[in-house]
Amino acid sequence: LAKTTQPISMDSYEGQEVNITCSHNNIATNDYITWYQQFPSQGPRFIIQGYKTKVTNEVASLFIPADRKSSTLSLPRVSLSDTAVYYCLVGDGGNQGGKLIFGQGTELSVKP
Amino acid sequence: NAGVTQTPKFRVLKTGQSMTLLCAQDMNHEYMYWYRQDPGMGLRLIHYSVGEGTTAKGEVPDGYNVSRLKKQNFLLGLESAAPSQTSVYFCASSYETGTWRGNYGYTFGSGTRLTVV
Numbered sequence: 420l421a422k423t424t425q426p427i428s429m430d431s432y433e434g435q436e437v438n439i440t441c442s443h444n445n446i447a448t449n450d451y452i453t454w455y456q457q458f459p460s461q462g463p464r465f466i467i468q469g470y471k472t473k474v475t476n477e478v479a480s481l482f483i484p485a486d487r488k489s490s491t492l493s494l495p496r497v498s499l500s501d502t503a504v505y506y507c508l509v510g511d512g513g514n515q516g517g518k519l520i521f522g523q524g525t526e527l528s529v530k531p
Numbered sequence: 532n533a534g535v536t537q538t539p540k541f542r543v544l545k546t547g548q549s550m551t552l553l554c555a556q557d558m559n560h561e562y563m564y565w566y567r568q569d570p571g572m573g574l575r576l577i578h579y580s581v582g583e584g585t586t587a588k589g590e591v592p593d594g595y596n597v598s599r600l601k602k603q604n605f606l607l608g609l610e611s612a613a614p615s616q617t618s619v620y621f622c623a624s625s626y627e628t629g630t631w632r633g634n635y636g637y638t639f640g641s642g643t644r645l646t647v648v
Contacts, residue, residue: 453636462535462621462639463574506573520590521566521574 423507428526437494439525441507444488452483452490455506457524463506467492494527502529533557537622537640544612544647552607552643554622562625563605564589564637565597567618574621580605612647619644 424442431437443452451470455463467474469481469490480493494501504524535556544550554563561582566574566589576589580599594616596608605624609616623637 455637460642462623462642463637464639465636468636520576523571523573 422520423509423522425505425507425522425525427523428528430528430530431497432530433498434496437497437501437527437529439492439494439505439507439527440489441492442489443507443509446487446509450509452481452487453508453510454479454481454492455508455521457504457506463521466505497527497529499529499531501527503527535622535624535638535640537620537643539643540641541644542646544609544645546613546647548612549608549610550612550645551609552620552622552645554605554607554624554640556603556605556624556638558624558638559602560624560626560638561602563599564623564625565595565605565607566621566623567591567616568621568642569618577607577620612645614647617645617647 422445425439429439451468453468454466456466457463467476467479467481469483471483471487474481482491482493492505504526506521506524508521535554538553542550564579565577567577568574575591577591577595578586578589578597580586583599583602586597586599598606605622620643622640625637
């Protein structure tokens with residue numbers, strides 16, 4: 420399974436756009452890139468998933484360059500409620516039993 | 532539509548005691564997982580199951596056993612609890628997906644906080 424590297428922590432202010440970059444140099448051809456959000460005392464929550472180029476939903480955007488060795492989660496105009504830990508994961512969900520390996524994640528702190 | 536339900540939410544055990552954590556999902560998911568989360572660390576996979584009657588080891592399986600007798604339930608057992616097993620335990624489930632189909636987003640339960648004294 421591909422290993423990911425992301426910053427341990429980030430700080431931001433309300434209303435700013437936040438970009439969290441994840442490196443996954445060993446990503447395999449069949450791997451998808453998935454981001455999760457975890458609030459304190461809660462289980463992680465699926466945010467967004469993509470394979471290449473750009474994916475956008477009501478919560479975030481995911482940018483994936485052509486070589487797919489990294490990806491960037493973009494959170495537009497963050498609020499205090501976006502303070503959470505964000506995990507980047509890669510895997511194909513199929514041949515390896517669907518299991519995903521979580522790293523330490525990025526702890527995002529949004530300040531007023 | 533409850534999603535993934537974990538019971539109990541909190542538990543305190545004495546060293547050497549045994550207990551079972553129950554995970555139930557109502558989404559007809561094939562895959563189920565047990566993770567543990569410790570302070571300052573991400574989630575670590577304990578065991579997982581790719582279907583009813585199947586189980587497999589994850590990253591940190593020692594000291595735990597699991598069973599998947601019914602598709603909707605995944606049980607995590609501690610036969611002889613140790614203080615090192617003090618942690619927050621999360622259960623998750625997902626659809627089985629083949630290569631290229633993607634969208635294997637996990638649904639997590641709200642966790643079980645276990646303290647072993």
